Amino acid sequence: MEFEYETKTGSLRVYTPREIDECAASELRSEVDMLIDNYQIRRLIFDFMNTEFMDSSGIGMLIGRSRKMGYSGGCVEADHLNERVQKIFTLAGLPKLISVVKEEVYD
Amino acid sequence: MIRQQAQEMSLRFDSYPENEQFARMAVSAFLMDLNPMVDEMADIKTAVSEAVTNAILHGYEGVIGQVYLACKKQGADVEVTITDYGKGIDDIEKAREPFFTTRPEAERSGMGFAFMEAFMDEVHIASTPGRGTCVKMKKRLQLPVRE
Numbered sequence: 001m002e003f004e005y006e007t008k009t010g011s012l013r014v015y016t017p018r019e020i021d022e023c024a025a026s027e028l029r030s031e032v033d034m035l036i037d038n039y040q041i042r043r044l045i046f047d048f049m050n051t052e053f054m055d056s057s058g059i060g061m062l063i064g065r066s067r068k069m070g071y072s073g074g075c076v077e078a079d080h081l082n083e084r085v086q087k088i089f090t091l092a093g094l095p096k097l098i099s100v101v102k103e104e105v106y107d
Numbered sequence: 108m109i110r111q112q113a114q115e116m117s118l119r120f121d122s123y124p125e126n127e128q129f130a131r132m133a134v135s136a137f138l139m140d141l142n143p144m145v146d147e148m149a150d151i152k153t154a155v156s157e158a159v160t161n162a163i164l165h166g167y168e169g170v171i172g173q174v175y176l177a178c179k180k181q182g183a184d185v186e187v188t189i190t191d192y193g194k195g196i197d198d199i200e201k202a203r204e205p206f207f208t209t210r211p212e213a214e215r216s217g218m219g220f221a222f223m224e225a226f227m228d229e230v231h232i233a234s235t236p237g238r239g240t241c242v243k244m245k246k247r248l249q250l251p252v253r254e
């Protein structure tokens with residue numbers, strides 16, 4: 001599985017896959033950690049625009065990255081959560097650890 | 108078409124993590140004809156994923172064993188049973204507590220059973236240490252009224 005990502009000085013945006021289960025979570029974990037270390041990332045953004053499904057393995061991965069970034073004084077954000085992913089976030093109390101980017105509402 | 112008599116399916120698969128996706132897809136394909144709401148289907152898929160992940164990671168702990176999945180639908184009632192013959196759960200009450208995990212070092216969130224309970228109407232766990240675990244989950248779908 002390959003993930004798309006973008007880096008700008010000190011900042012990394014990771015486009016998460018369609019489904020985040022144990023398989024995807026463990027690949028994201030190792031790949032993102034490598035990028036954080038190699039590019040001295042201070043701001044990590046998970047972009048969920050392609051993600052339709054996430055289970056608690058994804059939660060574990062996100063909590064782990066938030067801790068890792070916390071140690072180095074960095075921050076983690078989540079962008080483009082669909083309703084489903086938002087529900088999972090809320091249920092797991094993730095918004096306390098990860099700042100969720102508020103969607104702009106178009107009427 | 109909604110039949111009133113029960114329909115069942117069952118599967119047996121190797122405990123490779125890749126098969127979590129297969130298990131989710133099989134259950135959702137089996138329930139497709141009930142035409143569940145998108146959110147209900149996602150609830151069931153998440154619960155299946157949690158139970159199968161538990162069987163694979165905690166039941167068999169990386170050793171390849173067999174996971175058994177059975178699904179029954181009757182009217183609006185859905186029942187999913189996931190069984191493994193792995194190491195079992197020592198303390199089921201503890202395992203049900205949100206954020207409890209036996210493997211914090213592996214970044215497990217400890218939310219598996221909490222998610223199953225949040226997304227299904229009933230979750231029954233039977234487990235014998237050294238023998239295995241069986242999780243039975245039920246959910247009643249909100250079927251649209253059809254004449």
